[in-house]
Amino acid sequence: MAVPQSWQGPNQVTLSAETSENEIYFVCKRCADLCLAALVLVLLFPLLLLIAILIKIDSSGPILFTHERVGARRLQVRGEAVWVIGTFRMHKFRSMVQDADSAMHEAYIRDFVEGRVQPNEEQGGKFKLTNDPRVTRVGRVLRRTSLDELPQLFNVLKGEMSLVGPRPVPPYEVACYRPGDHKRLAALPGITGLWQVNGRCQVSFEEMIQMDLEYIRNASLWLDLEILLLTIPAVICGRGAE
DSSP: OOOOGGGOOSOEEEOOOOOHHHHHHHHHHHHHHHHHHHHHHHHTHHHHHHHHHHHHHHSSSOSEEEEEEEEEEEEEETTEEEEEEEEEEEEEEOOBOTTOOOHHHHHHHHHHHTTOOOOBGGGTSBOSOOSOTTBOHHHHHHHHHTGGGTTHHHHHHTTSOEEESSOOBOHHHHTTOOTTGGGGGSSOOEEEOHHHHTTGGGSOHHHHHHHHHHHHHHOOHHHHHHHHHHHHHHHHHTTTOO
């Protein structure tokens, strides 16, 4: 299968020899993603509409924020299963003012990846850019409840993301990765994952990388189901969210 032009990236993460169980897992995972994402979108349509109205009332600008993220797709290249790394456009409800400058976030991410950021004890020990003046009033609520993430269900339907997997990151974060860190990209990026249910912004970059690698090594339908179930109390409690 040829690599689609839009997904050609700088890296290919080659997997070890796979068994038929691996193939069954990926097929079942995709079917579950399609069914659950479509169901949630239908059930939460009134909530999505309400959020869209509140965003428009609160501040000028588009309802959705679309941002370039790095992810990977599992393809057959010359008879071998590989994860081909590239970029895609990820959707979120807009939680910041229109045309917000990303320089502040880019600088923070560089410091976070390179270990220069200390947890903010006044904010519950979070590794998080707090008190961001770019965030709107409605945006603060959306971020605290993780409701800003709901439009990523459309990315799941398009096959760019999964319900469960390593978080998709912007290119300027990947540019700071050290040798070995790219291995966390050897999976379809997810809306939720081990990082989200185990502290989210309360863990360091090193811990996040280890959680992603642990998920990739042990990926299974049971683990995906466990993470989805653990996501519910994590969202309700706002664990690690801003």
